Amino acid sequence: MTSDTAPTPRLVVIGGDPALAASARSLGCSLVNLQLPGSPVEEYLAPDENYYSIDWHGASFKRFVDAVIRPLNPVAVVSLGExxxxxxxAANDLLGxxxxxxxxxxxxxxLYSAHDSMAVSQDDARFTAAMFTVEGTHRMIGIVEHDPDARTPGQVSLPVSLTDEHVDALTKQISTLLNGLKLQDGPSTTEFRVDLNQTVVTRVRLVPPARDLCAVIHAETGIDLERWALGWPMGLGGPAVDEAATTTPDANEEAGQ
Structure with a gap:
């Protein structure tokens, strides 16, 4: 007699933490945790999960993926760490x-080799834009503004100083940049400043924003970017292609400002 129950999909998470592991488990996956040697994992490792200590910067990582990870037949390899x-x-390439x-x-x-001398003025308005890409279509999820007068470093607020025209132009500018990076799927975070009404991109990262920024975006849009970033390679936790083709209203419009 055979069981009709499908096997639980395995998700390889590189460099996770308790919050990330909990979010990944909510997708209905069995986790395979990879951590650098000496990194603590006992605080969040579930009894039925695989754990491997491996230096993924080392030359032996590809051999490890081929010999250890491939037989586990994972559905995706993900990380939210730069x-x-x-x-x-490299793992995705090896495992197809x-x-x-x-x-x-x-x-x-x-890109960064060509712009390693880029300077950022701390007096300029600083913003972080979160986007999500599906099959080459880039969707603006939300924008937050770093408050220069905040008492707590890293405090953010809604982007009240950006007009709809700013947001539209920024979305096009970042989309062109992501096209140049050949980004087909997944999250991206762009930091920028507005100087004399010119938008100057200062940094691009291929991960969601920091958690405090994700929390602001989640509160305004209802979108959990970390969950999307973990689930999209499996077709879970992210937007459909037709959804990605539409631009999410900026936080000012969401809040009725």
Whole structure:
């Protein structure tokens, strides 16, 4: 007699933490946790989960993926840490999995090699824009403004100083940049300033914003960017292609400001 129950899909998470692991489990997956040697995992490792201590920056990582991860037959390899994105792309390339690809990592590295002397004025308005890409279509999820007068470093507020025209122009500008990076799917975070009505991009990252910024966006839009970022390679937790083709209203419009 055979069981009709489908096996639980395995999701490889590189460099996770308790909150990230909880979000990944909510997708209905069994986790395979990869951590750098010496990193604590006991506080969030579930009894039935795999755990491996591996230096994903080392030359042996590809051999580890082929010998250890491939037999586990994972459905996706993901991470929300910038230092492990190259490892994610390398694993996806080796295993033929959807998700971040080496072509995007190479284009990203080339971009920053060409702009490594970019300076940011702390007196300019600073913003963070979160976007999500599905099959090459880039969707603006939300924008938050860093409050220069905040007593707590990193405090954010709604982007009351941006007009609808600013948001439309910014969406087009970032989309052009992401096209140049060959980003086909997944999250991206763009930091920028507005100087004499000109938008100057100062940094692009291929991960969701920091958690405090994600919380602001979640409160305004109802979108959990970390969950989307973990689930999209499996077709879970992210927008459909037709949804990605539409632009989410900015936070001012959402709040009726």
């Amino acid at each position: 230092d492990s994105l190259t490892a994610v792309a 999995l959807p998700g971040l690809q080496l072509t995007t990592i190479n284009a990203f590295d080339a």
